[in-house]
Amino acid sequence: MSRQPPIRIGARGSKLSLAQSGLMQARIAAALGAAPGEEEAYAPLIPIVTSGDRIQDRRLMEIGGKGLFTKEIEEALLDGRIDCAIHSLKDMPAELPPGLVLAATPEREDPRDAFISPVCARLEDLPHGARLGTASLRRQAQALHVRPDLQIVMLRGNVDTRLAKLERGEADAILLAQSGLNRLGLGHLPNSWLDPVACPPAPGQGALVIETRLEDVGADWLEAVRCRPTTICVAAERGALFALEGSCRTAVGAHAVLDGPKLSMIVEALTPDGARRFRRQGETTLDGADDIAAARALGLSLGAAVRAEGGDALILPD
Numbered sequence: 001m002s003r004q005p006p007i008r009i010g011a012r013g014s015k016l017s018l019a020q021s022g023l024m025q026a027r028i029a030a031a032l033g034a035a036p037g038e039e040e041a042y043a044p045l046i047p048i049v050t051s052g053d054r055i056q057d058r059r060l061m062e063i064g065g066k067g068l069f070t071k072e073i074e075e076a077l078l079d080g081r082i083d084c085a086i087h088s089l090k091d092m093p094a095e096l097p098p099g100l101v102l103a104a105t106p107e108r109e110d111p112r113d114a115f116i117s118p119v120c121a122r123l124e125d126l127p128h129g130a131r132l133g134t135a136s137l138r139r140q141a142q143a144l145h146v147r148p149d150l151q152i153v154m155l156r157g158n159v160d161t162r163l164a165k166l167e168r169g170e171a172d173a174i175l176l177a178q179s180g181l182n183r184l185g186l187g188h189l190p191n192s193w194l195d196p197v198a199c200p201p202a203p204g205q206g207a208l209v210i211e212t213r214l215e216d217v218g219a220d221w222l223e224a225v226r227c228r229p230t231t232i233c234v235a236a237e238r239g240a241l242f243a244l245e246g247s248c249r250t251a252v253g254a255h256a257v258l259d260g261p262k263l264s265m266i267v268e269a270l271t272p273d274g275a276r277r278f279r280r281q282g283e284t285t286l287d288g289a290d291d292i293a294a295a296r297a298l299g300l301s302l303g304a305a306v307r308a309e310g311g312d313a314l315i316l317p318d
């Protein structure tokens with residue numbers, strides 16, 4: 001017998017995290033049989049502050065990596081204080097603590113990176129030596145690959161903070177995930193988007209994921225929010241991440257698309273300065289037997305090929 005309501009949802013306090021948790025709260029409550037207005041009774045949001053939320057001024061990788069946004073939430077899950085947590089899939093490390101699982105992935109939002117600038121319409125059009133604000137090693141390397149003249153300025157913080165820094169002139173342009181902007185009601189801000197094949201986004205970008213304890217993975221309410229095509233695509237992308245030992249210290253992009261039974265994907269990794277880029281494209285036809293494993297295998301093999309070619313040059317030294 002799986003857990004009955006209430007299903008307590010652990011939520012970080014950032015605006016984006018609250019927006020994402022709010023979206024999923026409505027879906028989960030509906031799956032549990034809640035009528036409109038009963039969301040808090042069926043699926044209450046439990047606020048949790050993480051170390052990552054408290055530290056805003058240094059690069060993620062310098063302060064301990066992706067795990068900083070998930071550690072306190074995962075402790076609450078393991079202690080039984082909450083029953084699930086909603087994350088951006090791209091923020092999840094390749095491996096989870098024992099006892100926890102990424103239990104369900106709903107429909108993916110727009111996976112692309114968006115370009116926002118008061119100066120010009122596209123990344124390619126930035127003036128020589130312009131300042132691109134980002135704290136993401138992948139965005140830095142991908143931008144420098146096409147525009148080695150650009151100056152990268154560290155622009156960390158949540159979406160609002162980064163937009164405010166752009167407004168104040170701390171950078172000439174920034175790159176942000178379109179999905180996050182959409183969820184915050186700011187989807188109209190970008191001037192243009194990076195092509196996801198030419199410049200693949202982070203593995204899993206645009207997808208949310210529900211993390212639970214292992215024993216709850218079969219619950220009916222989880223089944224109700226799963227999206228099969230998204231699950232297949234992100235299995236491939238996270239396979240590539242795993243093969244590349246992806247962390248905040250490697251610039252890895254992966255983008256998978258499912259068209260009927262045909263799964264195609266592109267994987268790339270770059271040296272942090274963007275000077276060298278290693279890419280593999282591949283596809284497989286899914287036969288319905290174990291599509292998620294087949295998708296992950298495609299990502300693993302393309303990722304391993306990129307890793308073999310790029311070697312240690314792909315990893316940012318300490």
Ligand SMILES: NCc1[nH]cc(CCC(=O)O)c1CC(=O)O
Binds near residue numbers: 088090175177207
């Ligand atoms: N690293 C920050 C982060 N984590 C998840 C998102 C939103 C994108 C998503 O849902 O994948 C963002 C903002 C951004 O990259 O612009």
